[in-house]
Amino acid sequence: MQHTGGNMGSEGITPRDEDYSQWYIDICTKAELADYSAVKGCMVIRPNGYAIWEKMQRALDDMFKATGHRNAYFPLFVPKSFLSREAEHVEGFAKECAVVTHYRLMNAPDGSGIVVDPSAKLEEELIVRPTSETIIWSMYKKWIQSYRDLPLLLNQWANVVRWEMRTRLFLRTTEFLWQEGHTAHASSEDAEAEALRILEVYRRFAEEWLALPVLVGRKTESEKFAGAQHTYCIEAMMQDGKALQAGTSHHLGQNFAKAFDVTFQTETGTREYVYATSWGVSTRLIGALIMAHSDDHGLVLPPRMADIQAVIVPIFKKQAELQAIQEAVGRRADSWRDAFSFQMDDRDTVTPGFKFADWELKGTPVRIEIGPRDLAKGQAVVVRRDLERGQEGHKTFVPLDEIVAHVPRTLDTIQRNLFDRALAFRTAHTYDVDTYDEMKARIEEAPGFFRAFFDGSAEDEARIKAETGATVRCIPFGDQGERGTCFLTGRATNQRVIFAKAY
């Protein structure tokens, strides 16, 4: 199949149990979150999708500011020479960098179209940033002289490019949007505290805003960011039991300071390399949101992520009936607007039934139906997106004057229910395993998180990945200390890890 999308409606959504991967694509395209662009591996984020990103940006940005960070913007282009300064770091990205070699086009001499002007070759080639560590650290070298300049706490909202072999809408695209924080500190302890502070910001954001329960922990040596001393992460479970890394925070130690020769003078007059962190989340979170909550009818948005939290569907035959409904809503619009965001769908070109399905597809958390019969009784029908038709609580009759209080409560209930549901799903799909054979036997028919004592080497991890497809997603905090025996080597260990197949 080629480009999907268009005006098909949710009738065309592939059920999850039939083809999870196709279901995901259907949600993205039919809910008009994204569309394929002319460039392979690149996507267009449509208004419905971008609205979600804007919600994420707003919430996260406020949290970054509240923890003392400021925004800045660094250039898209990085001189090629910068990338050779940090060999370990380069290793991770060199194979997927886009390179700018020329700066001008011209008409082809033979009139066949536009060609690259061979005389406009760049002296030094430019890399399109796959991440901004190098360009940022080249500036930090100029800006940091003294311990008084520290800590330096910057974040940037930007696009980056990684030339991936295999792409997937939102989850892995050639170009994507993200935020990248880059901080510099006077001590290792400060950098460590910063990395953990941000990890906690990410956890709170995921759980409180995205209604996405996450495991918080540390990456193993083989899974950590090349160039980091260690990497922390939040990991979420999708509805197919696969893990998705939803955010990372790195303690970079002095690696980048040494690569870019960034030193500062201490209080006692000595000179020391600065300590660093970096951290980021991307538009991938939109993919996480979709795969955590949505169903076979379409997108399901947590209320705090919904641009339109409630849609009002008027039921009417005659214009006079519509007018009466509009007046009833109009009288209360200001107070409603203060309590929740809503939109009236008063199109007279489609039937109410079509609107119901349409707004469900788009993920709107609450639907308020108002018809002549309701109006006569001074009530409305409030319908929850998170419950199936016929389920207890799906539909409620609410007096119009109580909508202002009822809807916000319902939104809170939905937000909480989505989280609880996702957490219950994760719990039900998390398995304690004592032996490697046990995991091997179960992982195919029961995808999920496998919790095991493990102290194997990077080679052991590679072998497990080759044999089962599973990797160590994280070493969760608060799950350590207990003694056990490694499920592979049989050695005594207190390290408990989560194995899972991952996106």
Add this chain to the structure above:
RNA sequence: CGGGGUGUAGCGCAGGGGGAGCGCGCUUGGUUCGGGACCAAGAGGUCGGAGGUUCAAAUCCUCUCACCCCGACCA
């Protein structure tokens, strides 16, 4: 980079040497409207591109381009 698939109307597809079609959507008019309405009349295409075979190519041959999906690799 391997494997698979697809390029024909906005979307989904059929057609396989001689009139470019169907469904949905779109436009206009009318009847409808509490779970994806109906009738009628319309608009809309260099059949991905190039070359070849032929009296004649969407269709056969050669080459090419592009995108999608699955895998390896990676956020």
